[in-house]
Amino acid sequence: MTNDTQENTMRFELLKVGLADGAGARLGRLAFSGSRAVETPNFFAITSRGAIPHVTPDNLEKHVPVQGTYIALEDFIERSQANPTRTPPIYKTPSTSTRPRPLHNFTVTPPSTLTLLAARRLPAVPSPQGNTPAGISVFTSTGFQNLSTKDYQTAVATLKPDMAISLADLTNSLTTPNSKRATRMAERTEDWLAQWFASTPTDSPTRTAIFAPTLPVPYAMQWEYLTRLSEDFSPSIAGLAVYSTDIIPDLSNHPSLASKPRLSLDPPRTPHHILNQIALGADIFLLPFLNSISDSGVALTFSFPPLSSPPTSPPFQNSTSLLPLGVDLGDPLFSTRVAPLSHGCKCYTCTTHHAAYVHHLLSAREMLGWTLLQIHNHSVVSGFFAGVRASLASGTFAEDSAAFQRAYDVEVPHGTGERPRARGYHFKSEGGDKPRNKKAWEKGLGPDGEVLTTTEGEGERVPEAEARADGPDGLEGLNIGEVEKERLERDLTETPVMPDGDMNAKDLVEGGFAEIAPERK
Numbered sequence: 001m002t003n004d005t006q007e008n009t010m011r012f013e014l015l016k017v018g019l020a021d022g023a024g025a026r027l028g029r030l031a032f033s034g035s036r037a038v039e040t041p042n043f044f045a046i047t048s049r050g051a052i053p054h055v056t057p058d059n060l061e062k063h064v065p066v067q068g069t070y071i072a073l074e075d076f077i078e079r080s081q082a083n084p085t086r087t088p089p090i091y092k093t094p095s096t097s098t099r100p101r102p103l104h105n106f107t108v109t110p111p112s113t114l115t116l117l118a119a120r121r122l123p124a125v126p127s128p129q130g131n132t133p134a135g136i137s138v139f140t141s142t143g144f145q146n147l148s149t150k151d152y153q154t155a156v157a158t159l160k161p162d163m164a165i166s167l168a169d170l171t172n173s174l175t176t177p178n179s180k181r182a183t184r185m186a187e188r189t190e191d192w193l194a195q196w197f198a199s200t201p202t203d204s205p206t207r208t209a210i211f212a213p214t215l216p217v218p219y220a221m222q223w224e225y226l227t228r229l230s231e232d233f234s235p236s237i238a239g240l241a242v243y244s245t246d247i248i249p250d251l252s253n254h255p256s257l258a259s260k261p262r263l264s265l266d267p268p269r270t271p272h273h274i275l276n277q278i279a280l281g282a283d284i285f286l287l288p289f290l291n292s293i294s295d296s297g298v299a300l301t302f303s304f305p306p307l308s309s310p311p312t313s314p315p316f317q318n319s320t321s322l323l324p325l326g327v328d329l330g331d332p333l334f335s336t337r338v339a340p341l342s343h344g345c346k347c348y349t350c351t352t353h354h355a356a357y358v359h360h361l362l363s364a365r366e367m368l369g370w371t372l373l374q375i376h377n378h379s380v381v382s383g384f385f386a387g388v389r390a391s392l393a394s395g396t397f398a399e400d401s402a403a404f405q406r407a408y409d410v411e412v413p414h415g416t417g418e419r420p421r422a423r424g425y426h427f428k429s430e431g432g433d434k435p436r437n438k439k440a441w442e443k444g445l446g447p448d449g450e451v452l453t454t455t456e457g458e459g460e461r462v463p464e465a466e467a468r469a470d471g472p473d474g475l476e477g478l479n480i481g482e483v484e485k486e487r488l489e490r491d492l493t494e495t496p497v498m499p500d501g502d503m504n505a506k507d508l509v510e511g512g513f514a515e516i517a518p519e520r521k
Contacts, residue, residue, distance in 0.1 A: 009033055010163070010209040010238050012261040016392060018281075023252050025279050027392040030261060032162060036067075036112060040261065040283040041392075042385050044068035044116055045378065046291060049075040050107030052378075053291050054370040054420075057108040063348040063375045065382040068114035068162075070286050071107065072121040073155055077147070078140035091158055103159035116263075117161035117208075118241075119152055122286050123267060124172040131169050133188065149192045153199065161208055165241045165263070167192045168213035182217040186225040189213060193229075197236050209238035211263055214251075216244035230254035241265050248280045270412060271302055271325060271384060275401045278388060289412070290381060294373040296415025297362045298326040299341040299355075300380040304387035305400040306407035307343070322409040329373070330417030334359040347379035348372075362417050370420060 011031045018024025030038040045052045045066040055064055076090040093102035103115050120138055127137035127144050135148035149167055156164045169188035171177055177185065193212055212229055215222050229237070239261040242248060251257050264282040268274045269289055277285070293300065302325045327334075329341070340350035341358065349358070349372040361369030391397040 009207070012239065012259070014259060023249055023258075023281050025392055025397050026281055026283070027389060028261065028283055030284075032114065034111070036114060038067045038114065038284075039389055041278050041285070041388055042067065042283075043285040043287055043381060044070050044114070046070045046122060046286055046288055047072075047075075047107070048291075050109070052374065054294070054367065054374045057110065059371065059375065060113065061110040064378050066113065066378055068116055068284075069107075069109060070116045070118065070122065071103065071161070073117060073119050073152065074121065074138035074140050074147070076106075077138070077145075077155075078142040079145060081142065091155070093159075095160070101160040101162070103161045106159075114163065115161040116163040116165070116211075117156060117159060118165040119147055119167055120172070122265060122288055124170070126172045130171075131188070133191075136167055136169070149195055153196055156208055157200075163209045163211060163238070165211045165265075166196055166213060168215060168241075168243065170216070170243065177217060179221065182215070182221040185215055185217060186222040189215060190225045190228060193233060197233060210236070211239040211241040212237040213241045213243060213265075214247050216266070219247055219250040222247075226251075226254055226257070230256045234260075239263055242282065245277045245280050245282055248282065251281075270410065271304075271408070272405060272410060274384075275388075275404065278397075279401065287381065290377055291374075293326065293412055293415075294370055294377050295419045297328060297330045297369075297373070297417035297419075298413055298415045299329055299358075299373060300326045300377045300412070301342040302326070302380065302384065302404075302408055303344075304384045304404055305391065306404055323407050324409050325412045328413050328415050328417070329355060329359050329362055330415055331359075341376050342380060345376065345380065345383075347376050349376040349379075365418060365420075367420075 009032070013029045013031065014026055015029060016027040018026060025041075028040040030040060032038075043066070045064070045068070047053075047069050050071055051057070052060060052064065052066075052069065060066070077088045080086045090102070090106050093106040095102050095105060099105055099111065101115070103109070103117060104111060107115075109115055119136060125139040127139065129137050129144060131137055132146065135146055135151070137144050138147045152167055167189070169185040169192075171181070171185075196210070212233060214226065219226075234256040237260065240251075240257060241263045243265045245264055245266045248262065261283045262281060263284045263286075264277055265286060266277065267286060267288045268277055274285060274287075302323070306323065327341075334355045337355040337359075339354055341355050342350060353372060358369055358372050361372070387400075388397070391400045
């Protein structure tokens with residue numbers, strides 16, 4: 001285990017570049033104190049409230065090959081409705097001489113794993129109230145609230161992450177801002193960065209490496225901001241947080257920024273998009289799709305460069321000649337597949353368990369299923385980046401990237417299994433949205449003793465026998481316990497106490513009733 005030290009110095013070394021001006025795909029190394037180094041291109045894992053979803057800190061250290069985590073401050077600073085002035089517990093975390101970083105201590109992040117702190121999650125939930133000249137709006141578990149530039153800077157100084165992204169004035173919307181809004185975004189971001197460095201002592205212990213943002217607006221709209229970033233702030237910033245990778249080719253106009261590491265905050269949706277951003281010159285990636293793929297029950301199966309002899313069994317081939325990027329473990333084909341999740345994978349999941357076991361866990365909604373998937377999928381992506389670095393070192397990246405594009409499907413398959421419960425503070429509900437989480441338990445009896453359920457998307461209750469596959473007498477498909485099932489079988493076969501009024505003599509005999517004699521006159 002690597003121990004942290006009081007002094008944090010980050011150095012970035014370019015080992016190989018595609019073009020002389022630093023543009024194009026490049027090979028590098030991020031070096032930190034305590035002999036911690038990150039070979040680039042690489043990725044950091046995205047956390048939820050400080051933890052990689054479904055992965056405990058001990059499993060992170062032993063089985064998940066990631067070297068850094070992305071942590072959002074808005075996950076921890078919600079206001080208590082009972083005590084609005086309460087100090088968030090994360091700010092009260094103690095530190096020691098061997099573990100001087102409170103953020104590591106509060107989240108129980110292993111000392112060998114780097115922490116990257118930002119104000120907002122990725123992707124961020126758009127705020128209806130917008131930002132102000134004094135700060136931004138963040139979305140906590142108790143709703144939206146303002147985070148001033150001073151408070152965020154104090155949080156970074158208190159928590160002492162290895163890296164932090166300074167505030168940027170963003171809309172977090174899919175629509176492109178107009179020219180007036182884009183100009184204001186650049187001006188505010190520049191002012192906030194100037195305030196940051198004006199009030200930060202350069203000789204403070206446990207210094208945090210600051211990544212300055214570039215904005216998701218056209219280059220012409222932020223040219224002045226990038227010019228000042230290059231001329232005035234370049235010695236103080238450790239790297240660039242790139243919200244749109246389309247701006248990377250234009251950074252060659254600012255030579256002092258060319259040697260800075262580039263953190264892509266432009267989330268790629270597939271490995272193909274990752275390769276495109278690597279070709280532009282991005283160094284560190286954040287991959288929101290990785291957690292969502294694991295939640296959907298999909299196991300990634302790709303490698304870089306592609307295998308020369310890929311598997312041809314049914315789960316690993318589709319209707320086209322292209323290889324799938326992943327397989328849906330909810331598919332019944334995996335119920336009897338006693339083999340690793342992915343051909344040739346050496347991760348903990350694939351070396352100790354088989355696909356049929358993970359399929360069973362997901363079908364039973366056991367949390368261990370998603371844990372094993374997270375370990376596997378993060379290992380696959382880690383191997384993907386290792387292959388990219390080897391390809392860059394050998395000078396065959398362009399050919400290998402083209403071969404990958406030809407070999408694999410363009411989209412990751414959608415999982416058919418039931419996902420874990422969604423957290424309300426990760427999304428903002430809109431009017432008319434259906435509930436994202438199904439009710440964990442619901443059962444009732446109708447007037448005739450039938451078990452009722454609520455069909456998905458409808459408000460009325462219908463007999464469960466109609467919603468589920470029926471067996472003999474309509475009982476085998478009922479989702480009830482054996483005791484209740486036996487009771488229903490007995491009740492439905494016993495002779496009723498009173499016969500129906502329209503039964504004739506034959507019906508009475510067959511139903512077990514004595515024939516009613518005609519009235520005497």
